[in-house]
Structures are given as structure tokens and as C-alpha cells.
Amino acid sequence: MFSNAFADRELIAEMTARMLLEVNAVHFNSDKPYMFTSGLASPVYIDCRKLISYPRIRETLMDFSVSVLLRDVGFEQFDAIAGGETAGIPFAAWIAQKMGLPMQYVRKKSKGFGRDAQIEGDITDGQRVLLVEDLTTDGGSKIKFCEALRRAGAMVNHTIVVFYYDIFPETQKTLAEHDLTLHSLATWRDVLRVARKQGHFDAGTLSEVEVFLNAPLEWSGRNGGSTEILK
């Protein structure tokens, strides 16, 4: 069960960023941009799936996640925890374990027929389900997973991720339009701050990353990517 004290939000963000940098989950490359699912070019890439291989890190991150949920949402506000296929599944399992709650996972595509064809695990009408994924960019996959859970009868109003890009102002608005509140542990700004503080990457790379974070659509356009977020 959850055992940590409630850490300060800034400490959570800084520690999470430090852990991501420590296991080389963060990649900056402005010469050969990465492409987002939406077609946007970006000098940043993060692989949160690496975190599952580090027991002390994942344990700490899951404690952070539970503390954020209990503090920001409440102690008795969820009946089950659902992971989004694939990266969200292990994190959902650990959070479910810590909160003493049932777990499901949501497939990207339906398997078989019926309103719960995308869900594995038992789900009941009116069950208050927390959706878990590893990260959020534009929020598109959260909405799809959430819709699948709702079709199966669940009530889904909250989602948590380890990492939130927080570079597109539309993301929170879009999620809010779908009655979803996003909770996260760290953002690119936190990673950039810690990378500077600890001397990760050269100054030129970090400056270019900051240019991207300040105006991602413009940076994308200058580097061969889309200039708008396409769904």
C-alpha cells in the first residue's frame, strides 16, 4: 500500500525529471527532428517505458502518483484503475496495487464484439475508473481510451500520466471538453530546468529545445513538420 508522505509538487516534478534523465529516457536532437503522431517535428523525445526496468524509480514514481491522486482528487474517489495499452498497463497495475483497487486495461482496438470489446478485466456500470498512461502529448489517446471505458459503462473523469508534454494550450481544453482532468508528475519545462542544473546536454541543444517549447508549431514548420495539430 501507499506509504510515502505527501511530497511537495515542485519536489515531485524535479525528482521525476531527474529520474528520467538518469535512465536516459530523455532524448534531444535538433539536427534530426523526431515526428509526433500528429506530424509535428520536434527536437525532443521521451521514452517513459524505460522506467519499468528500474524498481526504485518506478516505486517512487508510483508513490508520487498516488499522493497526487489522493491530494488532488480524494481518498475514496476511484473504484478501479485502467491502463491504456501498452505503456499504461504496468503503471496502472502498480497504482491499483498501491490503492488496493481492481484493475482493467483498455485495448487500442476492439477484440470480439460487444460494448466492452476493448476492455480486459471486469468492469461494471457506474464504476469510477482512473485512466493511466505513461505520457500525454496532445491528449488524443486519452480521449479514445476514455470513450472505450465509458462505452463499457465506466465513469471516467480523471487520468494520470508520469509525463505531460505541456506545450500545446489546446490539450487541457480538449480534455476538459471530454470531462477529463489530467494529472501528471513532470513536464518538459521541468526536464529542461533539471537538465540545465545538472549539466545534461550542451547549451546550444538546450537553447534550441527551449525555442521549441516556446513555439512548437513554428519550430515544427521550420524543420519539415506540420504547423498545426492534426487529429
Add this chain to the structure above:
Amino acid sequence: MFSFLTEILIKNGKGIHAYRACAERGYEAAGEKPDAAAAFFLLARSAEMFVDMNERMPITSKDIDAAFAQFQSNVEALDSAWTNGSERETTKALNFVAHSLMTRGT
């Protein structure tokens, strides 16, 4: 006949979302047009394979350009064969696309 699938990729930014939309439309077309079902099915499957292989991976703009060029080449081969109209040409084009899928993944 098939170039609207390439246009879907261009219009949607040639990223994962674009290939997913392309696959959905390709499968629909395979169901709607029995005379070209095999061609649409192969193109849809190739778009779907791109999504399966690259979703949430650090794909670069160079990779995106290469995948798009291959998809466009497949579309052009099928368009040319279907315009030509001979059964031999269409079979040859289908084999070209299927072989490309198995050897290059797109």
C-alpha cells in the same frame, strides 16, 4: 484511383495519425470496390503496419520521408496497372506491393 490515399497522408501531416486515417479509408474502399479490393486491402495493410511499427517510437523526419516515398511508389504502381487494365499488369503490381510490404515493411 488510389491516389486519394496518398492525399490523406499529405493532408494529415504524414505522421501516425495520417497513416491511421489512411488505413481506415483504405479498408473501407476495399469493402466498397470489389474490383480493386485486393489493391486497397494491401495499401490499407501497409498503412496499418506503419502505425504498428512506429507508434510511440522515436521516428525521425527522415524515416517519415522514406516511408511516404515508398507508399507513394506503391500507389503509383497500382494506379498505373489499373489504368492499363490488363490482368497481368494488375497481378504484377499487386505482387510488387506485397513484396515491398514483406521486405521493407511499408
